[in-house]
Amino acid sequence: MGKPTAEQIAQRAFDLQLLNDRQLRQVWADLGSRNVKVRGLVQLLVRREFMTNYQVERLLKGERSGFFYGAYKVLYLVGSGTFARVFRAVHRESGQIVAVKVLRTRFSENPTQYGQFLREGQVGQALRHPNIVPIYEVLSEGNRHFLVMEFIEGRNLREFVKIRQRLAPLEAVGLMIDIVEGLKYAFEHGLTHRDLKMNNVLVSSRGEAKLVDFGLASMDQLLSDEALADLPNVRTVDYAALERATGVRRDDTRSDIYFAGCIFYNMLTGFTPLSETRDRLQRLSKSRFTEVAPIQKVDPLLPSVATLVANKAMMLDPKRRYQSPSEMLHDLRAARKRIEEDPSLNTHGPIVATPVGGSTTVSNRRDTPVATAEHSVMVVESNVQGQDVLRSGFRKVGYRVLVTSDPARAIQRMRQDASTADCVLFNAQELGEAALSAFNQLGEDPKTNFVPAVLLLDEGQHSWGKRALTDDHRVVLPLPATMRRLRAVLASLIGRANSSEPPR
Numbered sequence: 001m002g003k004p005t006a007e008q009i010a011q012r013a014f015d016l017q018l019l020n021d022r023q024l025r026q027v028w029a030d031l032g033s034r035n036v037k038v039r040g041l042v043q044l045l046v047r048r049e050f051m052t053n054y055q056v057e058r059l060l061k062g063e064r065s066g067f068f069y070g071a072y073k074v075l076y077l078v079g080s081g082t083f084a085r086v087f088r089a090v091h092r093e094s095g096q097i098v099a100v101k102v103l104r105t106r107f108s109e110n111p112t113q114y115g116q117f118l119r120e121g122q123v124g125q126a127l128r129h130p131n132i133v134p135i136y137e138v139l140s141e142g143n144r145h146f147l148v149m150e151f152i153e154g155r156n157l158r159e160f161v162k163i164r165q166r167l168a169p170l171e172a173v174g175l176m177i178d179i180v181e182g183l184k185y186a187f188e189h190g191l192t193h194r195d196l197k198m199n200n201v202l203v204s205s206r207g208e209a210k211l212v213d214f215g216l217a218s219m220d221q222l223l224s225d226e227a228l229a230d231l232p233n234v235r236t237v238d239y240a241a242l243e244r245a246t247g248v249r250r251d252d253t254r255s256d257i258y259f260a261g262c263i264f265y266n267m268l269t270g271f272t273p274l275s276e277t278r279d280r281l282q283r284l285s286k287s288r289f290t291e292v293a294p295i296q297k298v299d300p301l302l303p304s305v306a307t308l309v310a311n312k313a314m315m316l317d318p319k320r321r322y323q324s325p326s327e328m329l330h331d332l333r334a335a336r337k338r339i340e341e342d343p344s345l346n347t348h349g350p351i352v353a354t355p356v357g358g359s360t361t362v363s364n365r366r367d368t369p370v371a372t373a374e375h376s377v378m379v380v381e382s383n384v385q386g387q388d389v390l391r392s393g394f395r396k397v398g399y400r401v402l403v404t405s406d407p408a409r410a411i412q413r414m415r416q417d418a419s420t421a422d423c424v425l426f427n428a429q430e431l432g433e434a435a436l437s438a439f440n441q442l443g444e445d446p447k448t449n450f451v452p453a454v455l456l457l458d459e460g461q462h463s464w465g466k467r468a469l470t471d472d473h474r475v476v477l478p479l480p481a482t483m484r485r486l487r488a489v490l491a492s493l494i495g496r497a498n499s500s501e502p503p504r
Helices: 006-015 021-031 038-047 053-060 111-125 157-164 169-188 216-222 225-229 235-246 253-269 304-313 325-341 384-395 407-416 433-444 459-467 483-498
Strands: 072-080 084-091 097-103 135-141 144-150 154-156 201-204 209-211 353-356 359-362 376-380 400-404 423-427 453-457 474-478
Touching: 006 021, 006 038, 006 053, 021 038, 038 053, 053 072, 072 097, 097 111, 111 135, 111 144, 154 157, 157 201, 157 253, 157 384, 169 201, 169 209, 169 253, 169 304, 169 325, 235 253, 253 304, 253 325, 304 325, 376 384, 376 407, 384 400, 384 423, 384 483, 400 407, 407 423, 407 433, 423 433, 423 483, 433 453, 433 459, 433 474, 453 459, 453 483, 459 474, 474 483
Parallel strands: 376 400, 376 423, 423 453, 453 474
Antiparallel strands: 072 084, 084 097, 097 144, 135 144, 154 201, 201 209, 353 359
16 A cells, blocks of 8 residues: 555544544645645644644554543643653543543553552542642543643753753742642641652742652552663662661651652752662662762852751651651741842852762863853843743853842842852843843942943844943843853953952
């Protein structure tokens, strides 16, 4: 048989209920003929949002199943794990967007394995808390077993931190409060997580942390030791190792607290505290827990109100650890209040140290010049994505980066302590006149007029440059501009400033 025609592909989509009659008629009307290339049909289907790329790819491969789970139509694959795949899906009638977690085929025919999956789903279904992703339905269709959950717009915490490299203390504390709130609720309902890791924390588009996969770690108990050893980063093995090293029983909430501390450590430093290995015997070794590099050694500039919480959560002696999520939550809230009252605490050092088995080594990355490792830049930017781009771009070469969306707050902080930043960058793209005004205020005030500053002006704002108070160390940079160009300008301005004494 030859390759299917566009008409055959469209008919197949209709037969599988991926297209309805109205959509099918609309497709042929738009194309003007049924004698078209498959590529033209596919492009139209995706452009008109009648089908997704994921659906089209499966359709072209000749797949005839996996498009629907119960009343839910799969839109695309979100992620794959050891035991299940997660899809974004839509309810056929209501249009509700959900996440569908489908047990993998190799576990779906074993009653013990799929029974455990369904039971744990039912346990999670009983949990209703803002910081726990709710499970709406637990369903089986023949040998297909799946959970229907809320779909969280955002990404998991591992991806979030990977993009940002690490988080400012106040943001890390806020997310940690969300995580521990979820643990507290579950603990009060007699449940522990037992699979607490960065991948199982979702960060919504609103910046809220939500826990997922409560109890599903117990699926690991159904695998042989050989199978477990082949799985990457199995947190259940870590739990078993911790419990064996500390002599606590299974399902002790203090084990969840320890791994919550690991997450906090990772958010603050950008590094995982436990050495990573796929070797089961090494994962079970107590030395992985005793050789954790002290968080203060990784970054001495982190505020003690945050590091003390991480240290206590990660105490190897469970009696010295937080005894309940409520205790940890109390200290996290106190830390947040302290940092909010003193914004100077919301900072950390440059990423130059990599923990290695209890010690730290200085990074030798070629893109981290020593000349900038001691310098800091304050970024005044209201767009979250813009903040991420600038933060990442400057940190890449060793700058310490402070970020605020409020120009007035930036000026106030610099007036209080002009040494807070070696340079201030104002982006007027979304801040508008407020950025221009703050740039000029910084130059007019005798306490701050020696501080290097950059004003970024969008294409429609270039004329504002005439109203900006510029100098040798204060410049206007028209956009668009590359990150390399920005870094070069900052390095030049800071170099000029360092060659002369600031006023006393």
